[in-house]
Amino acid sequence: MVKEMTKNNKDKYRQFSELENTIPLFSKGWWMDAVCGEDWDVILVEENDKIIAALPYYFEDHEGFKEIRKAPLTQNNGIWISYPPNQKYENRLSLEHRLMSAVIDEIEKLNINKYQQYYHYSITNHLPFFWRGYTQSTRYTYVIADTTNLDELYKNFSSSIRNKIRKAEKSVSVVEDLSIEQFYQLNKMTFERQQLTIPYSLELVSRIDEECDKRNARKIYYAIDKQKQIHSAAYFVWDEKSVYYLMAASDPAFRTSQSLSLLIYEGIKLASRLGKKFDFEGSMKKNIEEHFRQFGAKQFPYHHIQKTF
Incomplete structure (x- = not known):
């Protein structure tokens, strides 16, 4: 089970993302520092003192409301998940559903007016978001x-x-x-x-x-x-x-x-x-x-x- 959920833990994420080579460039802590300044944070899901999922996000005030938005010059952010090696497909989906649901719980505690992020193409499953009332549209890279x-x-x-x-x-x-x-x-x-x-x-x-x-x-x-x-x-x-x-x-x-x-x-x-x-x-x-x-x-x-x- 997820043992700990932490927010506002950018230092831990910065260090982790420098070493974790499966985190895409645009979700690295140092990249977020460069493009967002202080206007970013991260949701971490930890199990046995190990980060198993993360959602770095850029936020800004818009007409008096706080919104999570696409960061400047940043193709994507979205959720990152640590997958066990040689995992069965059904188990992979089960893990995604569990961790995405945990992240959504934290998003909805943030007192924001709007959420929108572009996810890396390696994330193909968005059902937990759909089930919670989020909308999805498809974009393309080459x-x-x-x-x-x-x-x-x-x-x-x-x-x-x-x-x-x-x-x-x-x-x-x-x-x-x-x-x-x-x-x-x-x-x-x-x-x-x-x-x-x-x-x-x-x-x-x-x-x-x-x-x-x-x-x-x-x-x-x-x-x-x-x-x-x-x-x-x-x-x-x-x-x-x-x-x-x-x-x-x-x-x-x-x-x-x-x-x-x-x-x-x-x-x-x-x-x-x-x-x-x-x-x-x-x-x-x-x-x-x-x-x-x-x-x-x-x-x-x-x-x-x-x-x-």
């Missing part, structure tokens, strides 16, 4: 699960993507480690082209960059031409299992060079060298979804779970 054979991966790209990569290779070179300030200014241009305000600050991006750099868990690639003009840049981060395409930036004046497709290919090569999956982080926008799947990635559904109290 993942290249096996990056071992780059030649086969390249053959699996659409002809359109291969043509874009070849075109870019004729006009730009790929260089590493643009400064985070330069990246952010280029990133802003991507939003300004769409007449949008960039939804995160340089301070936030700098905190992420600092923490990832400490752990050797990030790479910035950028495409530059012979005139030293930067066409685009891509920001990749990784955990023990996956490389994530976190942010992209491009100068609207050079969109036709197709340099961003070349940079994504460099990110896939990076994942191959590291022996990891490549996660595009997905998008529900039609033109972005089409671009991602042309790299031969497979569609992975994940849950958006929410409830208004």
Whole structure:
């Protein structure tokens, strides 16, 4: 049985998540510190003094009410569960139902107005939430699960993507480690082209960059031409299992060079060298979804779970 339920135990979770390699990047304690500052907490389920389930969450005040929401630049959080090895499927479901129910009990003690989180695609079961009145909608990411054979991966790209990569290779070179300030200014241009305000600050991006750099868990690639003009840049981060395409930036004046497709290919090569999956982080926008799947990635559904109290 669950022996102890604790809240507000971030120090314990920070230490645990640094060592537990099955906790995805966006649920690590250090990542939550970087993107949320003080505005996060965690529900822990412990048994025999061991953490067996956790739910880190970002919260903010909205019109006088406290809400749990998606954290900035964070694809997913949601529940993490420690599964015993070689567990029967029926026992796995039973464990999920028990631990999810325990976590839901704690969520509903938080005196919040609204709950919504995106769960990692490894969590396929949301029935305990459904039974408690939570709603679920499906979102998609695209993942290249096996990056071992780059030649086969390249053959699996659409002809359109291969043509874009070849075109870019004729006009730009790929260089590493643009400064985070330069990246952010280029990133802003991507939003300004769409007449949008960039939804995160340089301070936030700098905190992420600092923490990832400490752990050797990030790479910035950028495409530059012979005139030293930067066409685009891509920001990749990784955990023990996956490389994530976190942010992209491009100068609207050079969109036709197709340099961003070349940079994504460099990110896939990076994942191959590291022996990891490549996660595009997905998008529900039609033109972005089409671009991602042309790299031969497979569609992975994940849950958006929410409830208004």
